[in-house]
Amino acid sequence: MALSVNARSADPAPAAVPLTTGLRPPSRGAPPRRGRRRDDTRLAALFLIPASLGLVVFYFWPLLRGIWLSFTSWDLLSPARFIGIENYQRMLADPIFWNAARVTIYYVVLNIGFQTVIALGIAVLMQRLTQSTLLRGVILAPYLVSNVVAALVFLWILDFQLGIGNQLLEWVGLDRIGFFTTEAWVIPTIAGVNVWRHMGYTALLIFAGLQAIPANYYEAARVDGASEFRMFRGITMPLLRPVLGLVLIISVIGSFQVFDTVSVTTNGGPVDSSRLLQVYIYDKAFAQFDFGYASTLSVAMLIILVIVTYFQYRLTRAGQSDLN
Numbered sequence: 001m002a003l004s005v006n007a008r009s010a011d012p013a014p015a016a017v018p019l020t021t022g023l024r025p026p027s028r029g030a031p032p033r034r035g036r037r038r039d040d041t042r043l044a045a046l047f048l049i050p051a052s053l054g055l056v057v058f059y060f061w062p063l064l065r066g067i068w069l070s071f072t073s074w075d076l077l078s079p080a081r082f083i084g085i086e087n088y089q090r091m092l093a094d095p096i097f098w099n100a101a102r103v104t105i106y107y108v109v110l111n112i113g114f115q116t117v118i119a120l121g122i123a124v125l126m127q128r129l130t131q132s133t134l135l136r137g138v139i140l141a142p143y144l145v146s147n148v149v150a151a152l153v154f155l156w157i158l159d160f161q162l163g164i165g166n167q168l169l170e171w172v173g174l175d176r177i178g179f180f181t182t183e184a185w186v187i188p189t190i191a192g193v194n195v196w197r198h199m200g201y202t203a204l205l206i207f208a209g210l211q212a213i214p215a216n217y218y219e220a221a222r223v224d225g226a227s228e229f230r231m232f233r234g235i236t237m238p239l240l241r242p243v244l245g246l247v248l249i250i251s252v253i254g255s256f257q258v259f260d261t262v263s264v265t266t267n268g269g270p271v272d273s274s275r276l277l278q279v280y281i282y283d284k285a286f287a288q289f290d291f292g293y294a295s296t297l298s299v300a301m302l303i304i305l306v307i308v309t310y311f312q313y314r315l316t317r318a319g320q321s322d323l324n
Contacts, residue, residue: 069295087296108255110191119202139200151264183273209243245316
């Protein structure tokens with residue numbers, strides 16, 4: 001018995017099974033991942049070169065040149081002469097500039113207020129309708145019309161003597177209104193023209209934000225007995241803050257740059273009551289050839305836009321942090 005035990009103990013131990021059995025070694029022919037990333041980066045840079053050149057040539061270079069021209073006196077014929085901050089001192093003492101700034105702010109408030117409210121109502125209506133494709137096409141159609149054509153159409157419709165708008169007012173027993181010739185009506189009328197043209201595009205942006213809100217939020221609110229107004233105030237509006245912030249920023253920038261509607265209809269009149277900043281800049285540059293001062297006005301408008309956009313962005317971020 002002892003011999004058998006010793007014999008078993010003397011047997012050699014079985015060979016260890018290699019841990020790599022059944023595993024294939026990595027292919028040596030595969031390209032390294034770092035090299036592939038480098039190639040992708042080069043390809044992306046190659047595709048970005050045309051767009052980057054366009055930004056530099058058509059945006060950054062004119063911006064830098066405009067800032068430099070704001071410190072010069074230049075009439076396009078003679079060489080630009082550096083005069084320091086004289087143009088900025090002149091702007092601060094210019095009553096026409098302050099009047100143009102006041103009129104511009106008045107127009108921006110009217111345009112953004114009515115455009116956002118009307119577009120929000122249209123977007124909610126499109127969300128409620130099951131077949132809203134036709135409605136989307138109808139409300140987007142004015143956006144496809146150029147500003148000049150839209151201005152000419154409304155100039156004819158609202159003409160004091162021959163316009164169908166004033167004829168309708170007479171038929172209902174009201175007096176005719178000089179929409180483009182009265183100081184009290186000219187800015188609201190111009191704002192109305194641009195609201196009509198841009199409300200479809202704004203409504204589609206808001207509609208996209210409404211579509212992104214989960215439907216189960218509304219279902220849970222209905223189970224709890226919430227009314228439609230309460231759901232709109234407690235669910236829709238808070239979750240639409242990022243989209244509304246984007247809409248407001250786009251609308252502010254576009255409102256400050258309005259020019260063609262005013263140029264076609266009133267050209268700044270009557271009595272400078274519709275002379276917006278963009279119109280004043282155009283007059284100084286291309287009517288009086290005072291390009292240095294026009295560049296100063298452009299820089300001032302850029303600063304105003306940056307400040308307004310910054311505060312609007314901060315308000316939007318604050319609303320998002322409250323939701324989180």
